[in-house]
Amino acid sequence: MRCLIFGYGYMGKIRYQVLREHPHVSGIKIVDPALDAAARAGLEGVWLAPTEPIPWDWCDAAFICTPNNVTAELCAEALRRCGRVFCEKPPGRNWEDFCRITDAAAAAPSATLMFGFNHRFHPSIEAAKALIGDGGLGEILYLKGTYGKSGGARYRENWRSNPEIAGGGILLDQGIHMLDLFHLFLGELSVVDAVLADSFWGCGLEDNAFLLLRSERGIPTFLHSSATLWKHTFRIEIGCRDGYLIATGLLSKTGSYGREQLVIGRRQFEDQAQALGNPREEIIHFDRDESWGREVHEFLAAAKQGRPAAHGTLDDARRVMQVIRDVYSLGERRPAAGRR
Amino acid sequence: METLRRIIQSQDQIPLAAVKPIDQGFLKYRAQCLKASQAALRHPAHRRASPVSGAPLSPAGDVEGIPYGCCPDTGGFFMLELPAPERWREVLVETSGLRRSPETLHAELAQSRTDTVYAPKLEWIGETLRLHGMRQPLMLEAVTEPSSFRTLLKESALCSDVIPVDETKLIAQRVPGGPFQAAVLLESLDRVSDPAGLVRGVAAHLEEGGLLFVTALVSSGLDFSILGLNSLYLFPPDRTNCFSLQGLRRLLQRSGFDLVEESTPGALDVQIVREHLQRDPALPRSVFERQLLEMNDEGQAALQAFLQQWGLSSFARIVAKRRKVIA
Numbered sequence: 186m187r188c189l190i191f192g193y194g195y196m197g198k199i200r201y202q203v204l205r206e207h208p209h210v211s212g213i214k215i216v217d218p219a220l221d222a223a224a225r226a227g228l229e230g231v232w233l234a235p236t237e238p239i240p241w242d243w244c245d246a247a248f249i250c251t252p253n254n255v256t257a258e259l260c261a262e263a264l265r266r267c268g269r270v271f272c273e274k275p276p277g278r279n280w281e282d283f284c285r286i287t288d289a290a291a292a293a294p295s296a297t298l299m300f301g302f303n304h305r306f307h308p309s310i311e312a313a314k315a316l317i318g319d320g321g322l323g324e325i326l327y328l329k330g331t332y333g334k335s336g337g338a339r340y341r342e343n344w345r346s347n348p349e350i351a352g353g354g355i356l357l358d359q360g361i362h363m364l365d366l367f368h369l370f371l372g373e374l375s376v377v378d379a380v381l382a383d384s385f386w387g388c389g390l391e392d393n394a395f396l397l398l399r400s401e402r403g404i405p406t407f408l409h410s411s412a413t414l415w416k417h418t419f420r421i422e423i424g425c426r427d428g429y430l431i432a433t434g435l436l437s438k439t440g441s442y443g444r445e446q447l448v449i450g451r452r453q454f455e456d457q458a459q460a461l462g463n464p465r466e467e468i469i470h471f472d473r474d475e476s477w478g479r480e481v482h483e484f485l486a487a488a489k490q491g492r493p494a495a496h497g498t499l500d501d502a503r504r505v506m507q508v509i510r511d512v513y514s515l516g517e518r519r520p521a522a523g524r525r
Numbered sequence: 526m527e528t529l530r531r532i533i534q535s536q537d538q539i540p541l542a543a544v545k546p547i548d549q550g551f552l553k554y555r556a557q558c559l560k561a562s563q564a565a566l567r568h569p570a571h572r573r574a575s576p577v578s579g580a581p582l583s584p585a586g587d588v589e590g591i592p593y594g595c596c597p598d599t600g601g602f603f604m605l606e607l608p609a610p611e612r613w614r615e616v617l618v619e620t621s622g623l624r625r626s627p628e629t630l631h632a633e634l635a636q637s638r639t640d641t642v643y644a645p646k647l648e649w650i651g652e653t654l655r656l657h658g659m660r661q662p663l664m665l666e667a668v669t670e671p672s673s674f675r676t677l678l679k680e681s682a683l684c685s686d687v688i689p690v691d692e693t694k695l696i697a698q699r700v701p702g703g704p705f706q707a708a709v710l711l712e713s714l715d716r717v718s719d720p721a722g723l724v725r726g727v728a729a730h731l732e733e734g735g736l737l738f739v740t741a742l743v744s745s746g747l748d749f750s751i752l753g754l755n756s757l758y759l760f761p762p763d764r765t766n767c768f769s770l771q772g773l774r775r776l777l778q779r780s781g782f783d784l785v786e787e788s789t790p791g792a793l794d795v796q797i798v799r800e801h802l803q804r805d806p807a808l809p810r811s812v813f814e815r816q817l818l819e820m821n822d823e824g825q826a827a828l829q830a831f832l833q834q835w836g837l838s839s840f841a842r843i844v845a846k847r848r849k850v851i852a
Contacts, residue, residue: 315655315658316652316655320655321651321652467531467532467648468531468532470531470834
């Protein structure tokens with residue numbers, strides 16, 4: 186397959202590396218008019234100059250790795266022109282952007298469209314999924330997630346901190362992954378309450394979001410998404426009837442989220458353990474992240490077979506965007522506690 | 526294929542005395558094992574090559590006059606002399622019987638060993654099968670009879686059935702009822718005279734993608750690293766081979782398996798070393814080792830947890846997947 190990558194920033198580079206190593210990819214071209222000479226080094230023959238037309242006729246699949254303000258437009262065009270589209274999260278700046286993608290997808294019913302929710306493919310999450318329910322730990326009682334980063338010295342300068350370009354703050358940028366995982370475990374969620382705060386960075390976007398959600402079956406869920414977690418944190422706690430799971434850390438390029446691991450604890454009352462409330466735990470450490478490769482592999486396989494992708498579907502994207510829409514709507518109704 | 530490193534961190538402190546105390550029964554069992562091995566070695570054949578890499582074994586010393594060699598590539602201790610395979614099988618059969626004798630090994634600890642040794646293994650196998658989406662596989666157990674674990678496996682309903690096969694004969698046998706979806710080698714690789722042949726035999730009986738569960742005591746862990754051949758737990762035939770973790774890994778990989786998990790969830794390294802030093806204060810140890818072993822209980826628990834977490838305990842578990850055969 187011949188792949189066109191729109192945007193060669195952080196995500197574009199990751200996708201490029203994965204596609205380069207994929208056995209079914211015969212060609213890659215990169216469209217990014219903002220690339221400077223240094224960034225273009227080593228991309229001769231791959232990078233398209235701004236004057237060159239987009240080679241829609243050449244490409245079999247398009248990867249949208251752009252800033253949020255152009256995502257919807259490009260995604261819609263790629264659906265029309267190419268029909269096989271992988272779109273990074275978030276699927277647009279807001280609900281309206283997302284609806285443009287939905288409309289374009291509806292007009293191209295045979296298209297393959299997948300969104301980049303790679304956290305589903307992380308080994309700790311896959312293992313957790315296998316262990317709940319019939320996997321031994323029983324039904325879920327509650328979910329609690331914390332996902333955050335420190336922002337960094339140039340956080341304010343990044344397009345992600347520009348309301349016009351990004352459309353939302355840390356919840357839309359990073360918390361969306363945790364919301365997707367909540368949906369993976371619990372299905373449809375609705376917003377019970379939310380508090381948004383722009384407490385440190387002052388960019389006019391939330392740098393902290395606290396969400397209280399509930400599944401259709403009434404299972405409570407809590408998310409803290411933050412751009413002021415000075416210690417980078419990924420942590421999801423899954424309380425089940427017969428035990429609990431705690432996934433922490435993420436295998437990432439920098440390793441700043443810590444070693445990826447899954448704690449498995451089983452409910453033990455005083456008749457089964459010496460120390461009540463302090464059960465025996467097992468910890469699985471994961472030393473390899475294949476989430477990027479597996480996600481792209483699934484997309485390319487779906488595209489090749491002309492079927493919908495199994496993950497990161499339009500419906501998955503709708504679920505998270507609905508929650509984010511409702512949370513922002515709540516925040517706007519309560520400006521004192523909400524976004525500036 | 527993902528690599529998982531699974532560890533057990535438990536608030537339960539498992540006392541050595543509850544699992545494998547160095548008591549009179551153990552010492553008697555050890556003496557009888559050594560006697561049976563020495564008798565079998567009256568007409569030995571020399572084993573010169575490492576079963577892992579094929580490199581010449583370098584002399585490492587002896588255990589009660591029985592010489593051991595070391596693999597120069599991966600470490601590990603291996604008996605340098607072995608009798609004919611059939612004769613070694615007789616030793617395994619004889620000592621396996623001793624292991625169940627109320628006069629020798631840990632008869633009074635049967636329940637405790639079920640709770641602390643076998644139950645975690647069952648949990649490990651069950652959880653791994655779930656993680657790999659494998660429901661009730663047909664399982665092969667390579668063993669020298671009798672097997673206490675098979676009864677527990679069958680009762681657990683984790684497998685549709687468990688078929689035993691003699692661990693010394695698997696390479697030459699066609700086991701009826703196969704191919705199998707899973708196989709278990711509980712310290713078998715430590716005992717048999719041809720560990721590479723045993724792994725190849727298992728591979729031949731497993732379906733592509735089938736899972737192999739291996740447990741072994743490994744020389745790369747703390748207690749064997751400190752005690753070496755002075756460890757009272759290192760004797761034939763139970764430790765005919767004492768692979769390093771790296772050696773086990775290589776043995777499996779070159780025999781048609783991909784590793785999907787390796788861990789060292791051992792809980793006893795520190796206690797084992799302390800026990801040996803109490804019994805024989807003259808055993809050599811460095812100042813650093815002395816400091817480690819003189820830490821308080823909290824420090825020692827933290828050290829044991831560290832060993833578990835980084836693959837440095839002497840009890841290893843590996844899950845390997847039968848590789849696809851490329852025609």
